[in-house]
Amino acid sequence: MSDPLRRLLAAPPDLPVTAGLATLGEALRTRGLAVVQAPPGTGKTTLVPPAVADVVGGRVVVTQPSRIAARAAARRLAHLLGEQVGETVGYSVRGDRRTGARTRIEVVTTGLLLRRIQRDPELAGVGAVVLDEVHERHLDADLTLALLIDVRANLREDLALVAMSATIEAERTADLLGGQDRGAPVVRVPGALHPVRTVWCPLPAGARRTDDRGITPAFHDHVAATVRRALAEHEGDVLVFVPGVREVDATMRRLAGVDAAVHALHGRLTGAEQDRALSEGPRRRVVVSTAIAESSLTVPGVRVVVDAGFSREPRTDHRRGLASLVTVAVSRAAAEQRAGRAGRLGPGAVLRCWSEAEQAHLAPHPEPEIATADLTAFTLEVACWGHRDTRALAMLDQPPEHAMAAARQVLVDLGAIAEDGTVTPRGRAIADVPADPRLGRALVDGAELVGATRAAEVVAMLSEDVRAPGGDLVAALRSLRTDQRAGAWRSQVTRLTAIVKEQAPHGRSLTDDVAVGLVVALAHPDRIARKRSGGSSYLMTSGTGAALDRREPGPLAGLEWLAIGDADRRSGEREARIRAAAPLTEDLAIEAAGSRWTEVDEVSWTGGRVLARRRTLLGAIELGSVPLQDPPAEAVTAAIREALESEGLGLFTWSEAATALRDRLGFLHRALGEPWPDVSDVALAQDLSSWMGPQLARVRSAADLRRIDVGAALRALVPWPQAGRIDELAPERVEVPTGSSVRIDYSQEQPVLAVRLQEVFGWAPVPALADGRVPLLLHLLSPARRPAAITADLESFWDNGYPGVRADLRGRYPKHAWPDDPRSAPATRRTNTPRSPR
Numbered sequence: 001m002s003d004p005l006r007r008l009l010a011a012p013p014d015l016p017v018t019a020g021l022a023t024l025g026e027a028l029r030t031r032g033l034a035v036v037q038a039p040p041g042t043g044k045t046t047l048v049p050p051a052v053a054d055v056v057g058g059r060v061v062v063t064q065p066s067r068i069a070a071r072a073a074a075r076r077l078a079h080l081l082g083e084q085v086g087e088t089v090g091y092s093v094r095g096d097r098r099t100g101a102r103t104r105i106e107v108v109t110t111g112l113l114l115r116r117i118q119r120d121p122e123l124a125g126v127g128a129v130v131l132d133e134v135h136e137r138h139l140d141a142d143l144t145l146a147l148l149i150d151v152r153a154n155l156r157e158d159l160a161l162v163a164m165s166a167t168i169e170a171e172r173t174a175d176l177l178g179g180q181d182r183g184a185p186v187v188r189v190p191g192a193l194h195p196v197r198t199v200w201c202p203l204p205a206g207a208r209r210t211d212d213r214g215i216t217p218a219f220h221d222h223v224a225a226t227v228r229r230a231l232a233e234h235e236g237d238v239l240v241f242v243p244g245v246r247e248v249d250a251t252m253r254r255l256a257g258v259d260a261a262v263h264a265l266h267g268r269l270t271g272a273e274q275d276r277a278l279s280e281g282p283r284r285r286v287v288v289s290t291a292i293a294e295s296s297l298t299v300p301g302v303r304v305v306v307d308a309g310f311s312r313e314p315r316t317d318h319r320r321g322l323a324s325l326v327t328v329a330v331s332r333a334a335a336e337q338r339a340g341r342a343g344r345l346g347p348g349a350v351l352r353c354w355s356e357a358e359q360a361h362l363a364p365h366p367e368p369e370i371a372t373a374d375l376t377a378f379t380l381e382v383a384c385w386g387h388r389d390t391r392a393l394a395m396l397d398q399p400p401e402h403a404m405a406a407a408r409q410v411l412v413d414l415g416a417i418a419e420d421g422t423v424t425p426r427g428r429a430i431a432d433v434p435a436d437p438r439l440g441r442a443l444v445d446g447a448e449l450v451g452a453t454r455a456a457e458v459v460a461m462l463s464e465d466v467r468a469p470g471g472d473l474v475a476a477l478r479s480l481r482t483d484q485r486a487g488a489w490r491s492q493v494t495r496l497t498a499i500v501k502e503q504a505p506h507g508r509s510l511t512d513d514v515a516v517g518l519v520v521a522l523a524h525p526d527r528i529a530r531k532r533s534g535g536s537s538y539l540m541t542s543g544t545g546a547a548l549d550r551r552e553p554g555p556l557a558g559l560e561w562l563a564i565g566d567a568d569r570r571s572g573e574r575e576a577r578i579r580a581a582a583p584l585t586e587d588l589a590i591e592a593a594g595s596r597w598t599e600v601d602e603v604s605w606t607g608g609r610v611l612a613r614r615r616t617l618l619g620a621i622e623l624g625s626v627p628l629q630d631p632p633a634e635a636v637t638a639a640i641r642e643a644l645e646s647e648g649l650g651l652f653t654w655s656e657a658a659t660a661l662r663d664r665l666g667f668l669h670r671a672l673g674e675p676w677p678d679v680s681d682v683a684l685a686q687d688l689s690s691w692m693g694p695q696l697a698r699v700r701s702a703a704d705l706r707r708i709d710v711g712a713a714l715r716a717l718v719p720w721p722q723a724g725r726i727d728e729l730a731p732e733r734v735e736v737p738t739g740s741s742v743r744i745d746y747s748q749e750q751p752v753l754a755v756r757l758q759e760v761f762g763w764a765p766v767p768a769l770a771d772g773r774v775p776l777l778l779h780l781l782s783p784a785r786r787p788a789a790i791t792a793d794l795e796s797f798w799d800n801g802y803p804g805v806r807a808d809l810r811g812r813y814p815k816h817a818w819p820d821d822p823r824s825a826p827a828t829r830r831t832n833t834p835r836s837p838r
Helices: 003-010 016-030 044-055 067-081 110-119 139-154 170-178 217-233 245-254 271-277 332-343 376-385 401-414 425-431 437-450 452-463 473-482 487-500 512-523 586-592 633-647 656-672 681-686 688-698 702-706 710-715 722-729 794-809
Strands: 033-037 059-064 089-093 096-098 105-109 126-131 160-165 186-188 196-200 237-241 261-265 285-289 302-307 310-317 322-329 348-352 528-531 538-540 545-548 561-568 576-583 597-606 609-618 621-627 733-735 741-743 752-756 777-781 787-791
Touching (some): 044 160, 067 096, 110 376, 237 332, 401 425, 437 512, 528 621, 633 688, 656 722
Parallel strands (some): 033 160, 089 105, 545 576
Antiparallel strands (some): 609 621
């Protein structure tokens, strides 16, 4: 170990973590593994890396979740050593590296280490990796931990691993790190925060914190007023937490004129701007920050925290392919971490912009990104590592399968992985771009089409989430080119251009209007959109509807084709809202989304007729169609089936005979089962080809359907010899004792014979159908043909039911026969039979 590191460990600063350094060293010497559980402010980021370097040889790589945190951690440790950054301690972040031959401790972003592992799985020259803030559960941190465990198990058993966590997740991490049989040692360090007083500062009654556009101006005003209150009532610098960059800017505008130096702190700032925010000055400071300062970054001088109570979390609508960062209420755990920033130097205060009652309804912890985020980049990294299934990796939580399936489909569309999940050479080239795979594809392919520099400009703009009035990305690009403050964007353009400049230095001669659209379309082929016919909204290739903001339509309104860079869908709305887009042409749309170009033959029932056409599609967008003269019979049958399922079998002409036959067949199916066919609506609609046969292939309209002989088609359903027994098993009529032939009604569950009571005198028992299985249900009628009795058992009726019917009706119908003994009386149809003596 170098002399500066030895001197530091010999006389370390008075930080709580020093109490655990000896235990940590022993764990590394015996197991090469450890989990350090220590709250924010205990000094673990500062002193654990030197302690690790004291035990292991080689370079110690330390991860941080952001570029700001990585640079700040390296500067802090270098300052304690009395050196400049880049000597014993250095850092590497995207676009900025300060290390040297003597560097023993290198602080890097987690994403950078992930790419380094992919390029060099053995991590040559690295003796240990320290993963900081693993409790934050960022997606790249979860994957990096899994890959390091895989490296240690299969390639570098000498590689020391230390995971640092601020929460009770330490036990789960230890089990994962050391294996379920023997978890890694856990070194626990107690916190040493000073007391922090909570001041509840809810928004006045009647005002809203958010609306459909996000955080309301009224709430921004309230946050600024709370900051002014904090300055007036409390001592020390003030750290303000708001969810995003736009909220940082909105808050700072409202703090103009306060008696303090106001600084912004977020990931899009230049290194110099971030350094100013993290450096104490002669004046009292207000630092307005995103969640980047929650736990992985120390802001010196802070004694007061103002918490707006919101955070940004990733959410993905996998079915529609829309991923975005959404503003959500902060979790209780995150709120406690934010408050703790006020208690590092001495007693402090946190002013929370919500009520104590609202606090009870906050979620206990934020969800891990793997459960909610878009998994496209994650899935490509796993494929590059050589796995098709994440279950082969040691993950704290496995990703949702539906999210993985959606990510795989995106990567297949981009040509990054094959259908079997293996990475392609093109996929490895895309993975080498330090950006989302969609943007990687846009850079790699866009360089050949529009030139390396212009492709890099658009990709850098999309990666920085640049906004423009009306959502016009072409105007946004032109503004960036002349904006002297866009240093971070220019640096990113330079880095991206260097990746692809040898492939295609010039590209095609396209104007910015369509060149921007083409690169955006390459990144998001699922968001290529065409204006709907006769309307103002758009249809994307993914099948999702989208619309420009009607309040600020801008120059994009009315364009036929758009390449949408950013869109979101609010809860309860059918269409997505277009937030950023660029013009496109049909030819370029096809070029960008060639894998989605298809020709399909479509046969449908539309407007009472069969419509057959050949459609040319770009995803869900129809480019054109021509009539299909001879559609396949099976396609016609399918279209008619759908029509019958939605409109019913009434599309056929059902004669009285056909209806009666269907009722008889239905009865036999219920009574005898197979092979007697099911003739219900559902069965007939689903099995059209078996009873309609070739007749359907000639159908082109509802009139053609009405001309079909349904009765003959039904008879074709019954196999031989059963077809010859229909009249025997389910006769149309039955002869009653008077000789009358009476029709049987099969439309009900049990066949019904409706007959005047006098016509069945002397009849017993009731005839049975279906080989004697089902007796007829007699509806015995009065002389006026009104129901007098219902029975399927005449023997019982003559004894028990008839006397009551006779007593009730013979007074009303005295000219009809009402014999005392109906069993022996002759049946009659006559209406003037002399009355029987009493």
